[in-house]
Amino acid sequence: MRKSPVTITDIAKNLNISPSTVSRALRNHPDISTRTKKRVNSLAEEMDYHPDSIAQSLKQRRTNLIGVIVPEIKHNFFAAAISGIEEIAYKAGYAIIVSQSNESYDRERINVRALISNRVAGLLISISQTTEQSDHFKLLERQEIPFVFFDRVCEDIEASKVVVDDFDGAFKAVEYLINSGYKRIAHIAGPKHLSISQCRLNGYLSALKKHKISYDENLVVYGGLNEEDGVKGFHRLLQLDQLPDALFAVNDPVAIGAFEKIKEHGFKIPEDIALIGFSNNPITRLIEPSLTTVSQPAYEVGKRAAELLIEQIKSGENFIPRKEMLKTELIIRNST
Amino acid sequence: MRKSPVTITDIAKNLNISPSTVSRALRNHPDISTRTKKRVNSLAEEMDYHPDSIAQSLKQRRTNLIGVIVPEIKHNFFAAAISGIEEIAYKAGYAIIVSQSNESYDRERINVRALISNRVAGLLISISQTTEQSDHFKLLERQEIPFVFFDRVCEDIEASKVVVDDFDGAFKAVEYLINSGYKRIAHIAGPKHLSISQCRLNGYLSALKKHKISYDENLVVYGGLNEEDGVKGFHRLLQLDQLPDALFAVNDPVAIGAFEKIKEHGFKIPEDIALIGFSNNPITRLIEPSLTTVSQPAYEVGKRAAELLIEQIKSGENFIPRKEMLKTELIIRNST
DNA sequence: AATGAGACCGCAAACGTTTGCAATTTTATG
DNA sequence: CATAAAATTGCAAACGTTTGCGGTCTCATT
Numbered sequence: 001m002r003k004s005p006v007t008i009t010d011i012a013k014n015l016n017i018s019p020s021t022v023s024r025a026l027r028n029h030p031d032i033s034t035r036t037k038k039r040v041n042s043l044a045e046e047m048d049y050h051p052d053s054i055a056q057s058l059k060q061r062r063t064n065l066i067g068v069i070v071p072e073i074k075h076n077f078f079a080a081a082i083s084g085i086e087e088i089a090y091k092a093g094y095a096i097i098v099s100q101s102n103e104s105y106d107r108e109r110i111n112v113r114a115l116i117s118n119r120v121a122g123l124l125i126s127i128s129q130t131t132e133q134s135d136h137f138k139l140l141e142r143q144e145i146p147f148v149f150f151d152r153v154c155e156d157i158e159a160s161k162v163v164v165d166d167f168d169g170a171f172k173a174v175e176y177l178i179n180s181g182y183k184r185i186a187h188i189a190g191p192k193h194l195s196i197s198q199c200r201l202n203g204y205l206s207a208l209k210k211h212k213i214s215y216d217e218n219l220v221v222y223g224g225l226n227e228e229d230g231v232k233g234f235h236r237l238l239q240l241d242q243l244p245d246a247l248f249a250v251n252d253p254v255a256i257g258a259f260e261k262i263k264e265h266g267f268k269i270p271e272d273i274a275l276i277g278f279s280n281n282p283i284t285r286l287i288e289p290s291l292t293t294v295s296q297p298a299y300e301v302g303k304r305a306a307e308l309l310i311e312q313i314k315s316g317e318n319f320i321p322r323k324e325m326l327k328t329e330l331i332i333r334n335s336t
Numbered sequence: 337m338r339k340s341p342v343t344i345t346d347i348a349k350n351l352n353i354s355p356s357t358v359s360r361a362l363r364n365h366p367d368i369s370t371r372t373k374k375r376v377n378s379l380a381e382e383m384d385y386h387p388d389s390i391a392q393s394l395k396q397r398r399t400n401l402i403g404v405i406v407p408e409i410k411h412n413f414f415a416a417a418i419s420g421i422e423e424i425a426y427k428a429g430y431a432i433i434v435s436q437s438n439e440s441y442d443r444e445r446i447n448v449r450a451l452i453s454n455r456v457a458g459l460l461i462s463i464s465q466t467t468e469q470s471d472h473f474k475l476l477e478r479q480e481i482p483f484v485f486f487d488r489v490c491e492d493i494e495a496s497k498v499v500v501d502d503f504d505g506a507f508k509a510v511e512y513l514i515n516s517g518y519k520r521i522a523h524i525a526g527p528k529h530l531s532i533s534q535c536r537l538n539g540y541l542s543a544l545k546k547h548k549i550s551y552d553e554n555l556v557v558y559g560g561l562n563e564e565d566g567v568k569g570f571h572r573l574l575q576l577d578q579l580p581d582a583l584f585a586v587n588d589p590v591a592i593g594a595f596e597k598i599k600e601h602g603f604k605i606p607e608d609i610a611l612i613g614f615s616n617n618p619i620t621r622l623i624e625p626s627l628t629t630v631s632q633p634a635y636e637v638g639k640r641a642a643e644l645l646i647e648q649i650k651s652g653e654n655f656i657p658r659k660e661m662l663k664t665e666l667i668i669r670n671s672t
Numbered sequence: 673a674a675t676g677a678g679a680c681c682g683c684a685a686a687c688g689t690t691t692g693c694a695a696t697t698t699t700a701t702g
Numbered sequence: 703c704a705t706a707a708a709a710t711t712g713c714a715a716a717c718g719t720t721t722g723c724g725g726t727c728t729c730a731t732t
Binding site for chain 2 (some may be wrong): 003004005048049051052053054055057058061063064065072073074076079080082083086089095096097098099100113114115117118119134139140142143144194256261283284286287288299
């Protein structure tokens with residue numbers, strides 16, 4: 001059995017005063033004399049006293065914990081977002097509990113429940129690719145636990161949301177392709193029910209429409225969000241009678257999957273086929289040719305989402321959910 | 337004020353039984369009749385009851401939390417490690433609290449204290465570049481809180497450690513350069529007091545020694561662990577009368593920093609100068625020329641460290657710390 | 673010397689659980 | 703039917719805090 005940590009009562013006994021006094025002394029309560037405060041503080045230091053957050057939380061019915069649920073921590077975008085979240089949370093005196101859904105709805109559910117049990121002050125959630133229901137979020141609403149979606153948001157739940165302007169990013173990307181003279185522009189899209197996929201697809205369609213390019217449904221293929229999906233997507237495009245002359249991928253990993261296959265098949269980028277990704281992963285700058293992409297401020301998204309959540313936690317029930325959209329920027333490089 | 341969550345007492349009142357019975361029913365205690373269990377469980381479900389981990393933790397004097405401290409979550413290696421940690425922790429019924437030191441000793445200290453206050457069951461730590469003291473870890477020892485170092489370990493503390501075989505990895509890398517005929521092999525090293533820097537430097541030196549290549553101290557420059565350090569390091573090597581014909585960098589970011597400068601200065605890789613990194617970041621495979629590097633199983637390091645910690649948590653005080661070394665592998669690509 | 677005001681401190685209850693033990697009810701046995 | 707044994711439940715204390723309220727003590731003021 002581990003030696004139990006020193007408590008406020010230990011200090012009290014040692015000084016022959018009451019635990020209440022110790023508590024107040026440590027929190028610098030005006031009722032306590034300077035002398036007592038000094039004695040308490042120095043003994044606390046000496047005895048390695050650390051306040052028990054657990055007991056405090058129980059008493060005060062609130063914790064200093066913020067729960068975070070992401071599909072995969074490894075994913076560059078989420079790692080950066082978590083970084084931003086931690087930064088803001090730290091400054092506001094919160095610690096973050098991070099869990100990953102591994103793109104599984106079931107696991108996401110379980111994570112939500114676990115975090116509820118841990119009595120988190122609030123949650124930051126980016127939903128999994130397979131999440132098409134929202135009962136677990138309803139649960140949060142019923143329990144009146146503040147939560148904010150970021151990046152991959154759930155449209156049918158009323159809650160604050162922080163996203164990047166996916167539509168505009170996609171639009172700018174495709175418009176740039178059009179203006180550069182490309183005619184047959186393909187799109188490897190993401191899972192249909194994810195809002196980011198939809199927005200980016202819509203951006204693609206709008207840009208075509210604006211420039212009076214007729215929409216060819218064969219040029220849009222659907223898949224997931226990983227490299228392998230880029231590989232598969234490109235293979236499907238290869239079946240076409242006539243190859244597209246440009247390719248807009250739903251995100252960078254997909255673009256890179258396609259990128260490799262394109263090169264493997266001996267096509268030149270951008271001469272034979274131009275390529276644009278989405279996210280501005282660090283890697284896109286370094287590949288050859290460097291990849292044109294849409295920058296998506298992951299770190300900022302995390303920070304902003306955390307700020308919004310903390311604001312909501314502080315303001316209580318009369319908080320009106322907001323949706324924030326961060327700007328994207330087209331980073332033009334050599335793949336177009 | 338938020339609606340307070342439903343408690344065991346709420347259920348008890350509703351069913352006209354005692355809280356003790358509810359508690360036992362929920363935990364499937366044999367003393368409770370099947371009928372009562374059913375009634376309790378269904379009502380609990382209906383009322384959205386979620387056990388209060390805080391209260392449980394207080395009572396049982398242990399939490400289901402594992403603290404994690406890393407320099408930076410964004411860093412590819414750490415993101416992957418955290419991913420592995422979460423995976424193992426999840427399976428063992430733990431949640432992880434993640435905090436970053438931002439390479440600051442002070443912040444690392446604060447994080448340790450915060451996690452102690454949160455009464456974590458154990459800690460997983462990778463120390464910051466600026467950490468040269470170890471008083472905060474002594475604190476953990478005194479409080480008998482289990483903790484395990486991973487990757488960046490603290491040598492003067494007796495605790496379990498999970499590292500990769502940095503020495504061997506570096507040795508293999510440099511030996512490969514030697515066997516490929518390179519003569520003037522430079523090394524951009526990391527911070528001197530970090531064990532990973534030391535081990536990799538020693539691997540470099542040993543390989544030279546084995547092959548009777550005399551050690552030229554001008555060929556070793558020291559810096560940090562980021563891209564900019566690779567840039568700076570290469571600039572210092574540029575000052576030399578005679579340029580090295582090969583360069584072994586302490587890690588991939590540093591290698592990439594150098595990589596870019598090398599190309600900028602119009603040198604060819606590997607003709608003018610060969611380059612080897614360390615970590616096998618995903619990016620290294622995709623740059624042109626692809627980077628020879630030493631693979632370092634980040635995900636595995638995280639998993640193994642978590643496993644070790646959980647074992648230690650379970651076995652109590654009579655646990656003997658172990659140091660585990662995971663194998664590295666030389667990934668030969670086109671930069672050599 | 674009596675009174676009142678401050679300054680300082682302690683009592684006890686509460687937060688939501690768990691758990692040893694005792695109390696009660698049910699069932700089995702003679 | 704009586705009794706013992708077994709099955710089921712409740713009581714109360716405890717985990718480490720915080721906090722409203724009341725208590726004691728010291729002093730200055732009449």
